[in-house]
Amino acid sequence: xxxxxxxxxxxxxxxxxxxxxxNHSTISGNEYVYWYRQIHSQGxxxxxxxxxxxxxxxxxxxxxxxxxxxxxxxxxxxxxxxTAVYYCIVRVPVxxxxxxxxxGTRLSVLP
Amino acid sequence: EAEVAQSPRYxxxxxxxxxAFWCDPISGHATLYWYRQILGQGxxLLVQFQDExxxxxxxxxxxxxxxxxxxxxxxxxxxxxxxxxxxAMYLCASSLEETxxxxxxxxxGTRLTVT
Numbered sequence: 249x250x251x252x253x254x255x256x257x258x259x260x261x262x263x264x265x266x267x268x269x270x271n272h273s274t275i276s277g278n279e280y281v282y283w284y285r286q287i288h289s290q291g292x293x294x295x296x297x298x299x300x301x302x303x304x305x306x307x308x309x310x311x312x313x314x315x316x317x318x319x320x321x322x323x324x325x326x327x328x329x330x331t332a333v334y335y336c337i338v339r340v341p342v343x344x345x346x347x348x349x350x351x352g353t354r355l356s357v358l359p
Numbered sequence: 360e361a362e363v364a365q366s367p368r369y370x371x372x373x374x375x376x377x378x379a380f381w382c383d384p385i386s387g388h389a390t391l392y393w394y395r396q397i398l399g400q401g402x403x404l405l406v407q408f409q410d411e412x413x414x415x416x417x418x419x420x421x422x423x424x425x426x427x428x429x430x431x432x433x434x435x436x437x438x439x440x441x442x443x444x445x446x447a448m449y450l451c452a453s454s455l456e457e458t459x460x461x462x463x464x465x466x467x468g469t470r471l472t473v474t
Contacts, residue, residue: 282462291363291450291465292402335401346392346415347463349401 251275252336257354260330266323268353270336273317279340281312282347283321285332292335292349295321326357361385363466365451371472377439380469384433384453390414392463393426393436394450402450408434441473 253271260266284292296310303310309322335352364383372378384391389410394402407415410431428434448470452463
C-alpha cells in the first residue's frame, strides 16, 4: 500500500502557483520523498525528490516540513501543460526497493 | 535525451489470445520494471529485474503472465491467455541503481484492450 495521502483533485489558475500537498506521517528516517507526474496517455515523469531539505530544480520546488510528515510540491507558474496527475511517493534508496504509487492528485490548470 | 522505448503503443486483442509487449530501457540502466496501470489508478508493479535476474515478481499473476530479460537489456512481458480484466496500460521503466538515489524513467506505455 502507498504510504502517502494526497487530495484526489485540485484546480489552479494559469500563471499562478500550484501547491500540491502530500501527507506521509509514517515516513521513516531514511525514506526519500519523490514526486512524479503523468500527463494523459503518457508514462509518469520524474519531477523532484528530497530527504529533509527543501529542493528546487527547473521544474518545481519541494518543501518538506521539519518533522518530515508532510511535503508540498510547488509549480511556481502553472501552465496548461502542467495539467496532469501528480504522485507523491516515499521510498528508501536501497537496491531492490520499488516505487509504490497511490492514486495521486489530478491537477487541472484552468485558463 | 535517452528514453525508454516500448512497443506496440496500442494493442487490441480478443480474450484467450496471447499478447506480448516489448521494452528497451535506457542504455546502461541495469534495473527494469514492468507496471500495470488500470484507468484512474496509479501504476502497480508487476515485476522488477536487476540485469537478467528477477528481483520481485510477487505481484505478477504467474498463471498467465510471464516476463523475461534474457540478455539483461531489453525485456518482454507476455500474457497468455488474455482476459477482459487485463485491459490496462502496461508501463516499462528503468533506473540506474548505482546512483544511490535513483530515479525511474518511464516509457510511453502500451495500452491493451481485451475484447
